[in-house]
Amino acid sequence: MKNPPDGWPRIAPAVFYDDAAAAIDWLTAAFGFEVQVRVENEQGQIVHSQLVVNGGLIMVGQAGLSPDRTYLRSPQAVEGANTQALAVFVDDADAHCERARAAGAVIVAEPTTQDYGEDYWSERGYQARDLEGHHWWFMQRL
Numbered sequence: 001m002k003n004p005p006d007g008w009p010r011i012a013p014a015v016f017y018d019d020a021a022a023a024i025d026w027l028t029a030a031f032g033f034e035v036q037v038r039v040e041n042e043q044g045q046i047v048h049s050q051l052v053v054n055g056g057l058i059m060v061g062q063a064g065l066s067p068d069r070t071y072l073r074s075p076q077a078v079e080g081a082n083t084q085a086l087a088v089f090v091d092d093a094d095a096h097c098e099r100a101r102a103a104g105a106v107i108v109a110e111p112t113t114q115d116y117g118e119d120y121w122s123e124r125g126y127q128a129r130d131l132e133g134h135h136w137w138f139m140q141r142l
Contacts, residue, residue, distance in 0.1 A: 020046035030103030075133030
């Protein structure tokens with residue numbers, strides 16, 4: 001197998017928003033993502049984007065933009081349903097949670113420490129819901 005392009009992990013999830021442009025701005029402010037690529041059409045809709053954080057990469061796209069991809073929806077378009085949750089490792093879960101809360105994230109589960117035993121690891125993490133209903137887990141390895 002050939003390596004992915006430089007800067008790409010072997011898996012890169014894509015999440016879709018009704019207002020992807022606003023979501024990108026919010027994700028950078030709330031969760032600390034950095035925009036690597038942002039491609040807009042003439043109407044200002046996001047055709048493609050790549051956001052990075054701590055060595056990870058996600059793509060954020062505009063829901064309903066393409067007639068052959070009508071299955072791509074924001075959770076708010078399907079009564080809050082989610083078929084995925086994104087997990088991100090951070091350096092300080094408590095500080096990250098406060099940043100997200102200040103930006104308007106709904107904190108679904110406050111930061112807690114989980115010890116999975118001697119054979120595994122311990123981590124501190126929390127869960128949040130973003131402005132359109134995507135669920136996120138943020139974890140700090142201890």
